Amino acid sequence: MSDDTILLDHGSGGLASQELISGLFLKYLDSPVLKGLEDSAVIDNQPGKLVFTTDSYVVDPLFFPGGDIGKLAVHGTINDLAMRGGRPLCLSLALILEEGMPLKDLERIIISVAQAAKESGVPIVTGDTKVVPRGKADKVFINTSGIGVVDASLSLSSQNGTPGDAIILSGTMGDHGITIMTRRAGIALEGDLRSDTMPLHRLVDTILDRYPDSVRTFRDPTRGGVATTLNEIAAASSLTIVLQEEALPIRAEVRAACEILGLEPLYLANEGKCLAVVNGKDADNILELMKQQDEGKDAVIIGRLEKGKAGRVLINTPIGGSRVITPLHGEPLPRIC
């Protein structure tokens, strides 16, 4: 049994911990900095300003179509760096494991972390593992922190919005949220529902390389969805956002699942999408550039920033009406009938 599951000993700092580190973590995570097993990582100085972020991942289920908690933990933190224009340099990986967690699940997660880090070109350079007694955590919780650099001249912020700016959404919305929700509830729906988890730093870099002065900010609409993030942008910029409902990109499968469960895609989490607020006159060019990248192939302009009541988000409905979009209140719950 001890060979198959996580034991409290694995977090003791003793021999079992060392076996876990060298036998599992270092087997897959091959950064030379990490392999030194020092108390902290030394990172070469880079010109520019530092960006630093941290995020914890507690998703249930651990594995889902399109990804798993490991991939999410790498992509999520990379994306948080990228949204401020940061080029990610490195990540930390801290695990809180529940006693009794199957080792094969942990191995699967570490392989996924390693693969995501490699594909993103962002190494894991430091880490930590703790084990808590059974029932004190839910299988595995992951924290990743990330450091990146941003050009000294760049200052992306949600406060930068200006009337006339366009809002580009880099692809379809709600894919991650609906996938997790239906999996968690054990609802089997026909159609290919899968998480959209992916790193966006290359997409951001490509845009900033060509249009450094036209981008006001990037935001990733994770929990709370596009609706909540847009409310934050409208509030920070003290402007009104007007969306066109017909422009919103939603995959047919996601829309169908939302219709069945009474959910709105605008409030569902995304893990591989960004909202770009850009100068209106360059919007079409930036959109074209985004569409040429894999990460942005389904990008569309969904709305504009306008003078008006600060912090308000309106949507024009296809029939010529309009309504207010508020931020998310509480977890999205399926409706009664």
Add this chain to the structure above:
Amino acid sequence: MKYIDEYRDSSLVKPLVEKLKKSVTKPVRLMEVCGTHTMAIFRNGIRSILPAGMEIVSGPGCPVCVTSASHMDAFIAMAEIPGVRVAIFGDLFRVPGSHGSLANATARGALVEVVYSPMDALELARNNPEDTVVFLGVGFETTTPGIAATILAAYHEDIDNFCVFSTQKVIPGPLEALMQDPQLNINGLLCPGHVSAIIGAGAYQPFVDQGLACVVAGFEPADLVNGLILLAKQVGSNTPQVENIYPRVVSWDGNRRALAMVDQIFEPTDMEWRGLGVIENSGLAIREKYQKFDAQKRFDIELVPTEEPKGCLCGEILKGQTVPPQCPLFGSRCKPSTPVGPCMVSSEGTCAAYYKYGRDS
């Protein structure tokens, strides 16, 4: 998506909207009875395109909203019994009783599971033989047949650890009682779509006999706008009748098989409605033959009378007598994240709809 896209097609709906603008020949005050209609009207921005002279008020058709605080208290007490696992539709999770909600009970250790069908609750019972699974039945004719079918399945499989706390309600009787209220001054009903799939469009004939225009409509923009046009026409020409423009789902007689199943399992009982009080024969209780599945009998749960929260106007709102912005608590003490009254809790609640979609309009 079939049956959705064609009814959202703006090239079809925009001409209807133009027609709607010309359809009002005398003042029309309509009630949309069903909570899903309330939501669909807001979601499509229909309030923003209503012609002058047309007014829509929301009725008592949000099942969570009309669930009384004393029932919520009983639900929470039930959830806190050791060995009980309650199964609910998601809307019920944050509904306040007199002292907190099921969400608060969960934080204290109660087992509350959100299910998508009562059959999922039965599955929970099969998978957790050590617990008693109690499905909290909240809803109208739309959800009752599914609950009846689940009780029947549990009966045939002889499952011991499953029961239902029924606060199921019926629509036509209470709606008729509501229409007697002279303050309401309604001259037409946008009749529910899903409820009507079960009870049939014919169920609204008594309202026509009282002089009310009635249109049974679906939930897509074309359904809604067309429904409003026809209601305005009926009122304008004083020719009340039941028109069914949702024939893809609703028939005149309804779903007889479902109705027979409901009648097999349930019998009429007096039921308390939040804001409306106890209405005779407006609820459904589990018949004696199936009493083993009746949670109230099994656990001897008593309903304790409660007072409505101070200042809350949900009662008047449920009766269409006032609108949410008139309530002193609306948007300040009462919002979706901290609801005081039930109309703010359910996504179908009138206050939630006003807050979410129409706060500034």
